[in-house]
Amino acid sequence: MIALAPAPAAAIDDAIDDAVGRIRERALTLGGGFPTLGDAIARATEGGKRFRPALVAASFQAFGGDPLDTPVLYPIAAAFELLHTAFVVHDDVIDHDTVRRGIPNIAGEFRERARLRGADASGAALLGDAAAILAGDLLLHEACRLVALADVAPVRREALLALLDDAVFVSAAGELADVEHAVSPEWAEPDALLNAAHDKTAVYSFTAPLCAGAVLAGADHAAIAALERAGSRLGLAFQLVDDLIGAFGSSDQAGRESGGDLREAKRTPLVSLARDSGAWPQVSEALAVAHTGPVAVREAQRALDESGARLRLLALIAGTLAEARDAAEDPSLPPAARGLVDTLVAAVSERVP
Template sequence: MIGAVLERPTRLGTADVEAFIDAFFTERATRASSCGDDYLRLWDAARSSSTGGKRLRPELVLAAHAAYAERGAATQRGDAAAVQLAAAFELLHTAFLMHDDVIDHDLERRGAPNVTARFMREALARGVGEPRSREYGEAAAILAGDLLISSAHRIVAGLDAATEVRTALLDVLDECVLLTAAGELADVRQSTASPGPHEIVAMIEQKTAAYSFSGPLRAGALLGGAPAPSVASLGEVGRHLGVAFQLRDDVLGVFGSASLTGKTVTGDLREGKQTLLVAFAREHHGWGAVAGDFGRPDLDEEAAARLRTAIIASGALDRVETMIGERCAEAVAAIEAGGFPETLRDELVATAGRCVERVR
């Protein structure tokens, strides 16, 4: 399910979501045009930022919805609502990425200039100094992210669904924002400290698992009419999948291929990102010899290679790989015990496998 077609095609696909998102940005651009060229460029940058992703969250929404939705006279209405719900989660994801790039002072996302970089370059071209140009770019990215968070809520609030269902879905979306913000704050705090493995995993559950896996699965099932126990069980499955997914992401951020992941494999080491790899490596006596390189703004590939060697020698990479496998096994156990429809069960088991195997 991750970045690929579902094992068994659902009634709807991400192409339907893409069409909705495209129409959404077209409508927003039309409205923005009356507010000046700069504001129109902001929406154009937001549209560009929404392209090129794995569309993981929409896939999860659609798969969970299809597993429980009744086929009948209301099928077309239900399918349209599912597409809109899936798009709302993708817009929320795009917003979080924009804000995350500001927090991390990044200028690139998915191998291309992000919102900050676009507006920063425009200011530089006008002769504005670099510090002020960056401030302008980061302000634009914050505003773009805010607009998409608001839009996600607006889309869900307008779904053609029973009032109690819309209320429950808005509660899920609100919880995703609440937990992700808590996780982001914890992540920033951890960059100024030396967090232990338990703290890092707790942060991942909030920052990534809540809105990337648990939220979409629960929301899709709620819209499809799933019973409350099934919705709760999907939330637990999503928690395990989210941790496994992020741990694999952290491994790829240091040991992956830039041509496949679309991001540098020295960025996390240069930034001094406190991942589980680093937490485990710090426990080893050999880390002290390279600790001075970790978090260096001018980190080069030679120093990064020394850090990678130290991480491997400490056993940290093996320990994280083991944890990824364990989390996926816990997810599979929860899937098997969840009593989900067969198609959804098979798709979730396949997703767990991809959390272990993915290379991008």
């Protein structure tokens, strides 16, 4: 993940801990399995890079904001980390994943809880999924609560809530489109796959955090609009690089076995570019057996390379990042904000496998 410096990491961590602590305290008063769910939520928020709250803080400072004068910066930043965790928890349910970062996720923990209490496999899966869905719901609620209770002028609170609203709706639309593309017998058009890739990530990971920091610092409408354009391009490029990592990245980059997206036959923009080439029969044949092991994965990687899809996606990423830089040249942005976008462009580029 992208690292930003300097960032008030300790203050952000404290704000996240306070929010999660409130969830755990409320869970304790309700008894039953709820305190266990509160503990699982706390574990789900640990170990991440916390890029999105750092981006809120970096944008705030780029627009001349002083954290000492605006202590609400940290709860607002924390809201975007809780939003991210909520999406991750729900995404694991959608993907039927029970492990994250090598340990059981919330669904995995509650499946084991059910098994220890005598449930069969079906019952364990039901409890695991229910717990994860509810955990994501609680995290979404807490993120909204942090913004709704922010001690800022009403006009800024309204702007922050609009950003959060957009992040939730666009991300949900992107996730639904992604699943629809995966289960449809027909391939979606490349533009539809690109739109889904954008919507899944760009708004909640880049546009909304960038704009939230700027709103808190008092940026005007022209600057917010320029940041929206830059964030949109950054988010799409980031997701396209993720597609490359999922197909060609090392196990360290991907956080799992190399070629995981090829093993799972994911319908990504990368594969759609290969489908649009004369080499698609060879690529399709290689992808059909990629799940069988490392040798088949390497053959699928070779077929994608030879189809030209990798080079075309690299060109698309470069063009998208150039658009982000162009958006940052807007005269409404202060030099530090333009520098922040340039830093993000460089960091996304450095992730390319």
